[in-house]
Amino acid sequence: MKNWLILGATSAIADEVMRLWAGRGYKLFLVARNQDKMDMIKADLSVRGASQVETYVLDANETTKHISLLDEADKRLGHIDGVFIAHGTLPDQKACEKSYDVAYQEIHTNALSVISLLTEVANRFEARGHGDIAVISSVAGDRGRQSNYVYGAAKALLSTYLQGLRNRLTKSNVHVLTIKPGFVDSPMTAEFDKGALWASTEQVATGIVSAVDKQRNEAYLPGFWWAIMFIIKHVPEFVFKKLSM
Amino acid sequence: MAKQYVSWGRYPYKQQKGFDFSWRDQALPENTNFLPQGNARSYGDSCMNQNGVVVSSRKLNRFIHYDQKEGLIRCEAGVTLSQILDLVEPHGWFLHVTPGTKFVTVGGALANDVHGKNHHVAGTFGCYVTQFEIMRSDGTRMICSPSENSDYFAATVGGLGLTGFIVWVELNLKKVENSAVNVENIKYNSLSEFFTLSEDSEEDYEYTVAWVDCLAKGEQAGRGHFSRANHAKNQVKPSRPKMTLSVPIDPPLSMINSLTLKAFNSLYYNRQRDERAYSTVHYDPFFYPLDGIKNWNRVYGPKGFLQFQCVVSPENSEAAIREILERISMANKGSFLAVLKVFGDVPSPGLLSFPRPGATLALDFPYQGSKTLELLDQLDNVVCQANGAIYPAKDAHMSGSHFKQYYPKFEDFKQFIDPAISSSFWSRVMEEKE
Numbered sequence: 001m002k003n004w005l006i007l008g009a010t011s012a013i014a015d016e017v018m019r020l021w022a023g024r025g026y027k028l029f030l031v032a033r034n035q036d037k038m039d040m041i042k043a044d045l046s047v048r049g050a051s052q053v054e055t056y057v058l059d060a061n062e063t064t065k066h067i068s069l070l071d072e073a074d075k076r077l078g079h080i081d082g083v084f085i086a087h088g089t090l091p092d093q094k095a096c097e098k099s100y101d102v103a104y105q106e107i108h109t110n111a112l113s114v115i116s117l118l119t120e121v122a123n124r125f126e127a128r129g130h131g132d133i134a135v136i137s138s139v140a141g142d143r144g145r146q147s148n149y150v151y152g153a154a155k156a157l158l159s160t161y162l163q164g165l166r167n168r169l170t171k172s173n174v175h176v177l178t179i180k181p182g183f184v185d186s187p188m189t190a191e192f193d194k195g196a197l198w199a200s201t202e203q204v205a206t207g208i209v210s211a212v213d214k215q216r217n218e219a220y221l222p223g224f225w226w227a228i229m230f231i232i233k234h235v236p237e238f239v240f241k242k243l244s245m
Numbered sequence: 246m247a248k249q250y251v252s253w254g255r256y257p258y259k260q261q262k263g264f265d266f267s268w269r270d271q272a273l274p275e276n277t278n279f280l281p282q283g284n285a286r287s288y289g290d291s292c293m294n295q296n297g298v299v300v301s302s303r304k305l306n307r308f309i310h311y312d313q314k315e316g317l318i319r320c321e322a323g324v325t326l327s328q329i330l331d332l333v334e335p336h337g338w339f340l341h342v343t344p345g346t347k348f349v350t351v352g353g354a355l356a357n358d359v360h361g362k363n364h365h366v367a368g369t370f371g372c373y374v375t376q377f378e379i380m381r382s383d384g385t386r387m388i389c390s391p392s393e394n395s396d397y398f399a400a401t402v403g404g405l406g407l408t409g410f411i412v413w414v415e416l417n418l419k420k421v422e423n424s425a426v427n428v429e430n431i432k433y434n435s436l437s438e439f440f441t442l443s444e445d446s447e448e449d450y451e452y453t454v455a456w457v458d459c460l461a462k463g464e465q466a467g468r469g470h471f472s473r474a475n476h477a478k479n480q481v482k483p484s485r486p487k488m489t490l491s492v493p494i495d496p497p498l499s500m501i502n503s504l505t506l507k508a509f510n511s512l513y514y515n516r517q518r519d520e521r522a523y524s525t526v527h528y529d530p531f532f533y534p535l536d537g538i539k540n541w542n543r544v545y546g547p548k549g550f551l552q553f554q555c556v557v558s559p560e561n562s563e564a565a566i567r568e569i570l571e572r573i574s575m576a577n578k579g580s581f582l583a584v585l586k587v588f589g590d591v592p593s594p595g596l597l598s599f600p601r602p603g604a605t606l607a608l609d610f611p612y613q614g615s616k617t618l619e620l621l622d623q624l625d626n627v628v629c630q631a632n633g634a635i636y637p638a639k640d641a642h643m644s645g646s647h648f649k650q651y652y653p654k655f656e657d658f659k660q661f662i663d664p665a666i667s668s669s670f671w672s673r674v675m676e677e678k679e
Contacts, residue, residue: 012304036270044307048332187267187304 003027003077008087010037012186016205022050063116082132096150110154134177145245182225254288255549267304281406283353288552289641290669316418322352322411338418341373352411357638358403358598362452368591371402379409382665400661403595425477436467458514460579491539499546499611552639554607557631562604565631580608596654648674
C-alpha cells in the first residue's frame with residue numbers, strides 16, 4: 001500500500017499512471033487547477049480500486065502555498081510515501097523569444113515551481129528516511145534546440161536539479177526518478193502531426209509505474225529515446241548549430 | 246489527421262479530421278458537421294464522415310459508478326468492453342452481450358446495438374442498457390432509458406451515432422462463476438447439419454456459432470465447425486493467453502488470395518481430427534479469437550477489405566445461405582473467416598437494430614475492385630429476396646433502396662437525427678437515387 005501525492009493530476013499521463021496505481025489499491029491525493037475535472041477522475045479512480053482519493057485545487061505556480069499543500073496531504077492520507085510531479089506546459093517558443101516575461105513564466109511553471117515543492121518534500125523525506133520522488137522532465141532538456149529551447153532549458157534545469165537531489169538523498173533511502181518522455185500523443189501535443197516516434201499516454205504511464213517499481217534513476221520513455229538522445233547529445237556543436245531542429 | 250480515425254476495413258480509405266472529446270463537460274465542435282466515433286472498429290463507412298470531422302470518444306474513458314453488489318456499471322462512452330471486463334470479471338461479473346472483439350467502446354456497442362454468440366437467448370447489447378446520456382449539437386443533454394425519453398432511447402440504440410453524442414452509458418452485468426467457458430466443438434459436413442445442430446443446441450447452450458469452410462462445394466457446401474458453449478460452473482482457472490501476434494506493418498499486397506484461402510480453409514476444417522472435441526478455455530480466445538492478433542486488418546493490404554454480414558428470414562434461411570455460399574464459391578472468392586449463427590426472437594430495442602430472427606452469415610473479402618463489388622451486388626440481391634437485412638456496422642456497399650427495405654423504420658428514425666451530425670454511410674444510403 002502506498003500513498004501518493006500527484007501534481008498535474010488532470011494531465012493525460014498522470015491520469016493513466018493513477019489508473020494503474022488505483023488498480024493496486026493505493027491512496028491518491030490529486031492536485032490540479034480544475035475541480036470538475038478532478039471530480040471526474042476521482043470517481044474513475046475509486047471504481048478502479050483506489051482505497052482513498054482526495055482532491056485539492058492549486059496552481060502549482062503558487063509556491064507560497066506548497067507547505068500547506070504538503071501538510072494537508074499528510075493530514076488527509078495519514079502520510080505520503082511518494083510525490084509524482086506531472087504538471088507542465090509546452091511553451092510557444094516564438095512568444096518566449098519576444099518576451100522575457102513569457103519565458104520566465106514558462107520556466108517558472110516547468111522548473112521553478114517543481115523546485116519549490118521538492119525543496120520541502122526532500123527535507124521531509126530525508127528526515128523520515130524513505131520516500132519516492134518521480135518527476136516528468138523531458139528529452140528536450142538533453143540538448144538545446146532552436147525550436148523549443150526555453151522549454152528545453154527549463155527541463156534541463158529540472159533534470160540537473162534531480163540528479164543532485166538523487167545524489168544527496170540516496171543515503172537517506174529516498175528514491176528520485178527522472179522521467180524523460182519523448183513525443184507523447186496527449187492534449188499537450190494535439191496540434192502536431194503524429195509519426196512513428198510517437199507513444200501513447202498508456203505506454204508512457206506503464207513505463208513510469210515500472211520505473212518507480214524498479215527504483216530506476218532515469219527513464220527514457222519509450223526506451224528507444226535513450227539511443228536517439230545519445231546520438232543527438234554527441235553531435236559536435238559546430239555541426240549541431242547549423243541543423244534546423 | 247491521424248490514421249486512427251479510419252474505419253477497420255480501411256475501405257473506403259479516407260483520412261479524416263478528428264476532434265478529441267475528452268471530458269464530459271466539454272462542448273461539441275461548432276459550425277461544422279460531425280460524427281461521433283468510438284474506437285473505429287466498424288468495418289465500412291458508418292464510422293466515417295467524409296464531409297466533416299469525427300468527434301472521437303477514445304479519451305472519454307472514465308468509469309463513473311460501479312455497483313459491485315448489483316452488477317451495474319456506468320462509464321463514459323469511450324470505455325472499451327475490454328476495460329470493463331478487466332475491471333468486473335475478477336468480481337464475478339461479465340457482459341450480457343459481447344461482440345467478436347472487445348476493443349469496441351460502449352458508445353459504439355450501443356450505437357450499433359451489437360450482438361454476440363448468445364443472441365438466441367440474450368438478444369442484443371441494447372437490451373441491457375439501463376440508461377445513457379446524449380448531448381445534441383445545440384448543447385442540450387438528455388438522459389434516455391426505456392422509460393425516460395424512450396423515443397430517443399429507441400432511436401439511439403442502433404442509431405449509428407446520428408442522434409447525438411453519447412456521453413455515458415449504464416449497463417447491467419451478468420453473474421459468472423469464473424473466467425472459463427466449457428466449449429464443445431463439432432465438425433459437421435453440410436449446411437443442413439448446421440441447422441439441425443443449431444436447433445438442437447438452442448436450449449442447453451448459451452453460446453452457439455459456426456465457422457464455415459466457404460470454399461467447399463456441392464454436398465459439402467456449408468460444412469464447418471459448430472461450437473457451443475456455456476460459462477463454466479466449476480472452479481477452474483484456465484490461464485489467459487497473452488497477446489503475442491501482431492501485423493506490425495502494412496504488406497504491399499493483400500495476403501489473402503485464392504491460394505492462401507484454399508490452404509487456410511482446408512487446413513482449418515481438418516484441424517480437428519475427431520468429430521467432437523471438448524475444452525475448457527479462458528473467455529478471451531473463445532469470444533475474441535482475432536483480438537489475439539493485433540492489427541489483423543492489415544493482412545488485407547493497402548486496398549483494405551469489405552465485410553458482408555446479412556441475416557435472412559427463418560422461412561428461407563437454409564436456401565438463402567446455400568445460395569450465398571454457392572455464389573461465393575463460384576466466384577472463387579472464399580472468405581478467410583465465415584461465421585454462421587442463428588439469431589433468436591428476442592426483440593431488438595433499436596429502431597435501426599440489425600438483429601432479427603433468422604440465420605446470420607458474416608464474411609470478409611479483400612477489396613479487388615469491381616469484381617468484389619459485383620459479387621456483393623449478387624449477395625445483396627439474394628438477401629433482399631430472402632427478406633433479410635445487411636448490417637450497417639460492417640457495410641460499405643449496400644444500396645439505398647436495399648437499406649430502406651431492410652430498415653423500414655428509417656422514416657420514423659429521421660426525426661431524431663441531430664441536424665449537425667452526418668456520416669458517410671448515412672449520406673450514401675439516403676442520397677442514392679431510387
